[in-house]
Amino acid sequence: MARQRVATSPPFPPGDYGVVVVGSGPGGLQASYYLSRQGIDHAVISADPAPGGMFRQWPFFQRLLSWTKPHARHAHDTREYERYDFNSLVALEPQNRAVMPALMDGSSEFPSRAEMEAGLVEFVRRTGLRVRYDTPWQGTTRDGEHLVLHTPAGEYRTRVPLFTVGVAEPRMPDDIPGIEHAAHYADTGEASSYAGKRLFIMGKANSAFELASGLLQWASPIILASPRPAQLSVNLHSLGGVRARYVQPWEDAELGGGVFILDAAIERLEQHAGGIAVHTRRTDTAEPFVAEVDEVIAATGFSTPLLDLPALGVSTFGRSGLPAMTNHYESVSLPGVFFAGTISQGVSGLRKYGIPANSGAVHGHRYNGRLAVDEIAARYFGRERPRPAVAPDSAVERLLTSASAAPGLWHQKSYLAHALSRDPDGSVCDEGIVSLAEYVDTAGPDGAAVTVETDDRGSIHPAVYVRRRGRVDADAVLDESPLTEYRTPAHRAQLQALLGDVLG
């Protein structure tokens, strides 16, 4: 594994900082990168001894779900290439882009866990980011407008803490008698230790199917059970379903190979001399069913390790205990407290047709972090986002270029958008990549935002949101294009007709 120890004299001694970033996984590193490029004073502290966050340990079977294609048709140092590289952190400087493809051994488009970890270490090296490692955030107190983060090294005082601690705390159901006889996903043993054993996996999300997939050749039978039917990513058009890489157990179940997939609520576990009896009740018929097995693994997900923040006023929601946030990833109940990384999945955006954004994955949240940092920069450091003037007659081409190639729009469909505004003096300004929910629900200058969306049929197309008199009244979609290239005469005409009175 690529582990690096850093200098003996750690950076960021305890004290006062403009921003304190907590965490050195992808979310923390990306946030620190954006802060650094804006020249904003900040410290980064991490409980880990080196960069990587969850990728220092997981996925359990040591290979990622998301791809990096080394031979995509764009040069690695371009923004366009990010659409095909789900795993590198993003950078403004061409030489710091696309760290991942150079580190992969060519055996798979899915990086190994070790390659991903090495990629994050390399991003830190190339961009000169600094982190104070081995410095866990252990608690928080309030001091006027500041929060004080307590660590074994001392206190970090800031007006703007930015937590990137992941959705990383193993979550066990708390209402199932006998649950102590189950191991959490995070405590799964060596694959070979399941040889010939009867295995019950609680859950049917990706982590459950990942385990079933990795243990197919070892455990038999394998029973996966949860109340809700499993769903496939290709049917949901999102990462919300079981990913293609883990479908093998499903095929096994369909063909009667020794995997069983049940829709059932788990009522209790009882250990006895011969193993563990898992008492379930089917969710469709309410019929009871008891599975006799040797091992039970709870692939029941993770929650957000917010420590004492809820007691200080950070409201949370859902089973993962995510903080309730604004569209800039600020706590709705404790202003000044920001979040980034996988926690940003708590901001759902428009979620059209129920399709979520990809904020729980690196390729989604690496763009969200920019919005959080831009908000911090504007509000606390007086650095307004640049709004460069552009030629009005370039609006259509700019927006269609983004719809065809902007990686943030492709990875965060119906969530991030490229906006152009017309100022009162008639000039047209480029607002850059914005939160679509913020754009459509907040009054602002007339203009238009373009994003990429998937509809309920799985069709991907650009969607246009025109703001007139400060309000967005409707959406409009452009036609599909077989190879998702929208810089065509037909699309130009369609978009021109929509923008005519606003940006024409």
Add this chain to the structure above:
Amino acid sequence: MSQDQIIDALAGLTLFADLDRPALLAVAHTMPEESFPAGQRILRQGFSGGGFFVILEGEVTVRVDEAEVATLGKGDFFGEISLLLGEPPIADVVATSPVHALQLAGPDLRAFLLAYPPVMYRMLQAVSRRLDRANRRS
């Protein structure tokens, strides 16, 4: 929120009052909980791709052409009319406080109601009450 708390919250809502525990668990796993900051529209008049929502916490206002027509709170639901009719919503639903709500993807509503007839019946009752009130006003 623990699994027990989520089940308790669901069981306390009229819409789900007739479901047993396994069914409530299945509903909890089918409808993810989402959070909306105050001021954000949860349902947007004229937009495609809307969903069905059940409020767990917080308040929303219903606006038609920017005129407020109703206020909804815990246990109330919205979004079903446009999904059943296959048309964009005819109202905005705007969070007036931080809102936590369960969301069902629009394309899943039909299968969901067919899978849980008691929920469909409760929904029909609620929609009938709304219709009755509207008729009495007109």
